[in-house]
Amino acid sequence: MLKTRIIPCLDVAEGRTVKGVNFVDLIDAGDPVEQAIAYNAAGADELCFLDIKATHENRGTMFDLATRTAEQCFMPLTIGGGVRKPDDVRDLLLAGADKVSFNSAAVADPDVIARSADRFGSQCIVCAIDAKTIGTDADGAPNKWGIFTHGGRKAALDKDGNLIDAVAFAKLIAAKGAGEILLTSMDRDGTRAGFNLKMTRAIADAVNVPVIASGGVGNLDHLVEGVTEGHASAVLAASIFHFGDYTIQEAKEHMAAAGIPMRLN
Amino acid sequence: MLTALVDYDSGNLHSAQKAFERMARETNAGDVVVTSDPEVVAKADRIVLPGDGAFPACKAHLFDHTGLFEAIETQVTQNARPFMGICIGMQMMASTGHEYTQTAGFDWIGGDVVHIDPKDKALKVPHMGWNDLVIDNPHPVLDGITTGEHAYFVHSYHVRVTDTAHRLAHVDYAGDITAIIGRDNMIGCQFHPEKSQAAGLRIIANFLSWAP
Numbered sequence: 116m117l118k119t120r121i122i123p124c125l126d127v128a129e130g131r132t133v134k135g136v137n138f139v140d141l142i143d144a145g146d147p148v149e150q151a152i153a154y155n156a157a158g159a160d161e162l163c164f165l166d167i168k169a170t171h172e173n174r175g176t177m178f179d180l181a182t183r184t185a186e187q188c189f190m191p192l193t194i195g196g197g198v199r200k201p202d203d204v205r206d207l208l209l210a211g212a213d214k215v216s217f218n219s220a221a222v223a224d225p226d227v228i229a230r231s232a233d234r235f236g237s238q239c240i241v242c243a244i245d246a247k248t249i250g251t252d253a254d255g256a257p258n259k260w261g262i263f264t265h266g267g268r269k270a271a272l273d274k275d276g277n278l279i280d281a282v283a284f285a286k287l288i289a290a291k292g293a294g295e296i297l298l299t300s301m302d303r304d305g306t307r308a309g310f311n312l313k314m315t316r317a318i319a320d321a322v323n324v325p326v327i328a329s330g331g332v333g334n335l336d337h338l339v340e341g342v343t344e345g346h347a348s349a350v351l352a353a354s355i356f357h358f359g360d361y362t363i364q365e366a367k368e369h370m371a372a373a374g375i376p377m378r379l380n
Numbered sequence: 381m382l383t384a385l386v387d388y389d390s391g392n393l394h395s396a397q398k399a400f401e402r403m404a405r406e407t408n409a410g411d412v413v414v415t416s417d418p419e420v421v422a423k424a425d426r427i428v429l430p431g432d433g434a435f436p437a438c439k440a441h442l443f444d445h446t447g448l449f450e451a452i453e454t455q456v457t458q459n460a461r462p463f464m465g466i467c468i469g470m471q472m473m474a475s476t477g478h479e480y481t482q483t484a485g486f487d488w489i490g491g492d493v494v495h496i497d498p499k500d501k502a503l504k505v506p507h508m509g510w511n512d513l514v515i516d517n518p519h520p521v522l523d524g525i526t527t528g529e530h531a532y533f534v535h536s537y538h539v540r541v542t543d544t545a546h547r548l549a550h551v552d553y554a555g556d557i558t559a560i561i562g563r564d565n566m567i568g569c570q571f572h573p574e575k576s577q578a579a580g581l582r583i584i585a586n587f588l589s590w591a592p
Contacts, residue, residue, distance in 0.1 A: 116512065116553075117510070117551075160510055189577055233434075236433030323504055323505060324504060324505075324506065
């Protein structure tokens with residue numbers, strides 16, 4: 116049986132791990148390669164590096180991190196941040212990434228996903244979606260989510276000036292060949308209030324590719340909810356692991372006890 | 381001893397290279413080279429064919445290199461050198477691929493490469509993540525690997541072998557998915573041993589000492 120994945124995410128800026136609250140107020144949290152090695156030993160199912168200040172000058176730093184990590188961690192590594200074109204995918208794959216994540220560039224031009232998937236295969240093309248609640252139904256429950264780009268600073272608008280709907284966009288990029296969607300709730304990111312479950316479920320149920328739930332994990336029950344209520348195939352978290360609140364094994368055992376198939380050995 | 385990892389511009393060789401180098405060092409299995417040179421393949425003692433992406437594109441890339449497939453085929457089918465295919469490299473060992481269009485494989489192991497079609501329609505395709513192996517037929521390359529061991533998969537197609545004796549392991553995904561195939565001096569892994577942590581490194585080490 117396929118197991119639900121736990122993915123520790125390292126937000127990287129200038130070669131160091133940082134973790135922001137609502138995408139700002141960065142706190143230094145250490146050396147990414149050392150952390151990757153520790154997570155590999157701890158039985159993490161995948162690793163994710165997000166270059167949150169992906170400027171041109173920082174690219175070399177990210178390649179170096181990817182290379183050093185891939186030499187020591189024989190597990191899947193996804194890298195995102197500042198990925199704009201198929202050649203960027205190639206450079207990161209050659210440096211040691213197994214999957215590469217698009218974000219802003221895919222919103223600006225969804226065909227970049229198709230061009231990249233055609234060249235490298237869907238299995239290594241992830242599309243990260245950062246979304247925020249923008250609409251509610253008559254009872255006040257959230258039922259519409261809009262996309263933001265550039266680390267959450269910029270609302271993504273369609274040609275008519277409307278916020279791009281996250282569910283429709285997820286379907287579009289899955290059809291273009293994205294092999295996986297990394298869905299971050301900007302309402303929840305860094306708040307430790309739990310995933311945006313309604314949004315996660317709306318998107319996970321709308322596409323036939325795996326959805327990784329991200330943004331807002333504060334305790335182990337949140338990880339469980341992401342799967343049972345959010346229908347996510349994988350859960351991503353940063354702070355709860357980096358700062359030692361919980362170990363990967365504790366998280367896996369907690370999820371397994373809740374009836375979710377996990378890789379425990 | 382020389383192990384050749386065949387580079388034909390298809391997918392990510394870096395992690396495979398690092399994993400084979402690490403295990404070759406630990407088991408004194410000689411050198412590992414990444415090559416697209418038929419002459420190097422012709423001298424290799426072991427051959428590894430990785431590959432990511434779509435079957436037709438991978439096959440076309442392989443055949444873009446003049447003489448490369450012929451060198452591999454001579455080594456594997458005539459000189460009986462141990463061979464490992466990984467992911468698409470494994471799928472190409474079969475008779476026919478059905479991704480996008482019908483494409484002939486190497487036809488080393490009878491079978492078709494078909495789309496994954498789980499009986500539970502809520503299950504996602506690609507089949508992506510860790511799944512536990514069920515060993516169908518014991519094999520020296522699986523020494524120390526028991527049913528229940530996890531491996532990392534990411535694929536939308538899999539091999540349906542004609543002769544069940546050639547299926548060495550499978551996983552369950554609301555139906556069987558072929559995980560390992562093999563016969564004689566050749567073996568193929570649908571999963572990525574180079575990304576499967578300790579179990580994957582064990583399989584690589586076993587392959588490097590395999591004397592079929």
